[in-house]
Amino acid sequence: MSDDIKYLPGHEPHPRETRRIFRNIYRVGYDTSIKCFIKDGGYETLKKALTMEPAEVIAEVKKSGLRGRGGAGFPTGVKWTFIPRGNTKPVYLVCNCDESEPGTFKDRYIVHQDPHQLIEGMIIACYAVQAHFAVIYMREEFPEAANIMKKALAEAEKKGFLGKDILGSGFDLKIILHRGAGAYICGEETGLINSIEGLRPYPRIKPPFFPAAIGLYGCPTIVNNVESLCQVRQVLMRGGEAYAAEGAQRSPGTRIIGVSGDVKRPGVYEIISGSLTYGEMLNEVCGGPRRGRTFKAIIPGGASAKVMRCDEVLKGRNPDGSVRKMSIFDVPMDLDSIAQHGSMSGSGGVIVMDDSRSMPKVLNNLNRFFAWESCGQCSPCREGNPWMLKLSTRICEGKGSPEDVDLLKSVADNICGRTVCAFGEACSWPTQAFTTKFREEFLALTKPINALKPHSAEAAEARKFLTRDDEA
Amino acid sequence: MSEPTNAIDAITTPIPSPGEQHFPKFEVTPKLVKEAQELVDQYPEGKEQSAVLPIIHLVQERFGYVCPEAMPWIAEMCKSTPIHVAGIVTFYPGIHRSCPGKYHFRVCRGIACALSDGEALVPYICEKIGVDPAALTDEEPMGVSPDGLFSVEAVECLANCGFGPNMLVNDTLYSQVTPKIVDKVIADLKKQK
Numbered sequence: 109m110s111d112d113i114k115y116l117p118g119h120e121p122h123p124r125e126t127r128r129i130f131r132n133i134y135r136v137g138y139d140t141s142i143k144c145f146i147k148d149g150g151y152e153t154l155k156k157a158l159t160m161e162p163a164e165v166i167a168e169v170k171k172s173g174l175r176g177r178g179g180a181g182f183p184t185g186v187k188w189t190f191i192p193r194g195n196t197k198p199v200y201l202v203c204n205c206d207e208s209e210p211g212t213f214k215d216r217y218i219v220h221q222d223p224h225q226l227i228e229g230m231i232i233a234c235y236a237v238q239a240h241f242a243v244i245y246m247r248e249e250f251p252e253a254a255n256i257m258k259k260a261l262a263e264a265e266k267k268g269f270l271g272k273d274i275l276g277s278g279f280d281l282k283i284i285l286h287r288g289a290g291a292y293i294c295g296e297e298t299g300l301i302n303s304i305e306g307l308r309p310y311p312r313i314k315p316p317f318f319p320a321a322i323g324l325y326g327c328p329t330i331v332n333n334v335e336s337l338c339q340v341r342q343v344l345m346r347g348g349e350a351y352a353a354e355g356a357q358r359s360p361g362t363r364i365i366g367v368s369g370d371v372k373r374p375g376v377y378e379i380i381s382g383s384l385t386y387g388e389m390l391n392e393v394c395g396g397p398r399r400g401r402t403f404k405a406i407i408p409g410g411a412s413a414k415v416m417r418c419d420e421v422l423k424g425r426n427p428d429g430s431v432r433k434m435s436i437f438d439v440p441m442d443l444d445s446i447a448q449h450g451s452m453s454g455s456g457g458v459i460v461m462d463d464s465r466s467m468p469k470v471l472n473n474l475n476r477f478f479a480w481e482s483c484g485q486c487s488p489c490r491e492g493n494p495w496m497l498k499l500s501t502r503i504c505e506g507k508g509s510p511e512d513v514d515l516l517k518s519v520a521d522n523i524c525g526r527t528v529c530a531f532g533e534a535c536s537w538p539t540q541a542f543t544t545k546f547r548e549e550f551l552a553l554t555k556p557i558n559a560l561k562p563h564s565a566e567a568a569e570a571r572k573f574l575t576r577d578d579e580a
Numbered sequence: 581m582s583e584p585t586n587a588i589d590a591i592t593t594p595i596p597s598p599g600e601q602h603f604p605k606f607e608v609t610p611k612l613v614k615e616a617q618e619l620v621d622q623y624p625e626g627k628e629q630s631a632v633l634p635i636i637h638l639v640q641e642r643f644g645y646v647c648p649e650a651m652p653w654i655a656e657m658c659k660s661t662p663i664h665v666a667g668i669v670t671f672y673p674g675i676h677r678s679c680p681g682k683y684h685f686r687v688c689r690g691i692a693c694a695l696s697d698g699e700a701l702v703p704y705i706c707e708k709i710g711v712d713p714a715a716l717t718d719e720e721p722m723g724v725s726p727d728g729l730f731s732v733e734a735v736e737c738l739a740n741c742g743f744g745p746n747m748l749v750n751d752t753l754y755s756q757v758t759p760k761i762v763d764k765v766i767a768d769l770k771k772q773k
Binding site: 207210211216248249291306309325370376407457461465470474476481 | 622623624627629630631632633634636637658660667668671672673674675686689690691692694695718735736737738739740741742743744748750751752753
């Protein structure tokens with residue numbers, strides 16, 4: 109492959125970036141047609157994969173140590189082996205393109221500008237797990253991408269990369285596009301499966317049966333993120349061992365990081381996993397804070413990750429085992445490092461806030477998101493989220509009492525772990541982290557309230573139900 | 581119109597909107613049936629119900645919204661029941677039960693867009709197109725201008741967080757939107773009619 113790729117002005121990669129998945133994003137003279145993709149060496153990896161046995165492909169992906177990029181970071185190859193042995197039902201593969209975590213905006217570039225890369229990755233993955241029917245679940249907010257993808261699928265079918273007997277290998281595959289309708293919960297894999305089945309997208313209870321055993325239409329189903337499937341193509345292209353040798357030991361390969369919020373140059377950057385620290389990323393690649401500002405807080409992995417204070421002292425370990433003091437800026441950007449400090453690197457969406465931001469306001473925005481997006485299946489989440497929203501709004505409006513801050517956290521504590529899906533954790537982690545780490549900011553907005561005196565018009569109105577006639 | 585007495589009546593009662601004048605009225609034509617059947621045929625045999633969301637999208641694209649009369653037809657096409665279709669229609673925020681304007685503005689209010697002053701956009705657009713911002717609630721998130729040309733709705737993350745505030749006008753995404761850009765978009769669309 110040639111290195112003289114030119115990018116559109118303003119979209120050149122930073123020297124510290126390594127573009128693999130994003131190789132063709134904003135590339136001069138590159139379009140979404142299959143012609144362009146094949147000219148660039150596309151579908152060659154598929155030809156290679158089809159000469160291998162499906163089990164060999166799985167072994168290669170397992171060897172690479174590739175971990176899912178949707179947020180949970182589960183090893184992709186291991187997931188594929190969860191299909192029960194001796195399975196006689198059809199196997200399905202679903203590509204999760206319901207990118208709806210606030211702060212995450214990596215998949216949009218792939219489906220808008222390089223759709224064939226995803227299709228090739230999907231065909232390889234389908235071949236590995238022997239799925240003959242696959243679905244791209246695309247969120248409704250990508251109407252342009254849906255058209256691009258439909259066109260790309262038709263082109264691929266015309267060229268014989270999809271349909272019956274792909275490239276003479278005897279392997280059949282049909283990929284369809286299924287559009288969502290603006291619900292965050294469809295990003296949860298079992299909710300997504302229910303949505304494809306035409307049901308309300310309520311997540312299913314996960315242990316004991318994972319989708320890989322009982323999924324779409326009750327059959328084994330593999331759900332992978334867009335970036336993960338593109339990475340599968342990279343693994344086959346480079347070979348499992350070569351892929352595993354690069355980047356952080358436990359999460360090899362490249363990662364796409366989307367930086368948003370208060371930095372000079374927000375955007376998406378593809379880096380070798382763990383090759384940069386948060387400090388290098390934000391100060392060097394993203395140009396640092398806006399003029400006259402300093403960083404205050406970082407949400408390292410999409411809206412549901414726990415917020416990190418920039419002046420927080422973290423304990424790191426030296427190679428010889430001794431403890432050293434460090435800050436969030438010294439933590440490398442791989443999948444695990446940040447998890448040791450109580451947050452998660454999730455889907456790679458980094459949201460940065462500078463010292464001009466009011467943390468209760470930020471939390472209030474997040475709470476509104478979660479209150480709006482709760483699917484309503486489990487009562488702790490359905491009732492708890494609007495309650496948290498009410499509390500944080502009350503605090504932001506200056507009508508809260510100091511006890512409200514503890515109440516807010518206690519509501520979050522009581523949602524966490526008591527729901528069917530991970531949404532319960534996703535919605536309570538921000539509240540828990542914000543109220544603990546920025547407690548003083550919340551308290552500063554409150555004032556002690558005499559419980560006997562009505563503090564709002566509503567409370568005054570309610571008093572008439574409390575007063576007994578015989579009191580006077 | 582009298583108040584609906586129960587939840588089922590509430591779903592089957594039409595919600596009038598000035599946007600309707602810009603879209604054709606729901607009507608089952610052989611062409612529509614053929615297109616819907618194609619969508620149903622995408623899915624494995626016996627799994628017709630999967631097509632409920634694609635057919636809803638088809639109806640919404642053609643007629644602007646999913647009217648109560650469309651639900652039994654959708655149910656028939658995907659071998660489901662009208663109440664099941666109603667359950668789907670009422671679940672998703674992306675499916676309209678009343679007609680949006682000819683040009684539907686969806687403004688992101690996610691965290692990253694809010695950090696770049698996106699929250700001021702909805703009131704601004706409301707003022708521009710003649711909608712009362714106070715009328716937008718969680719139950720009725722969409723406001724349609726009196727002439728039915730424009731409608732506005734605050735939505736959650738549009739997944740372009742680095743370049744907020746973002747706004748989706750029908751199928752076109754505008755990023756780093758300022759009041760000036762809103763003015764220009766509205767003026768251009770008015771010229772197009």
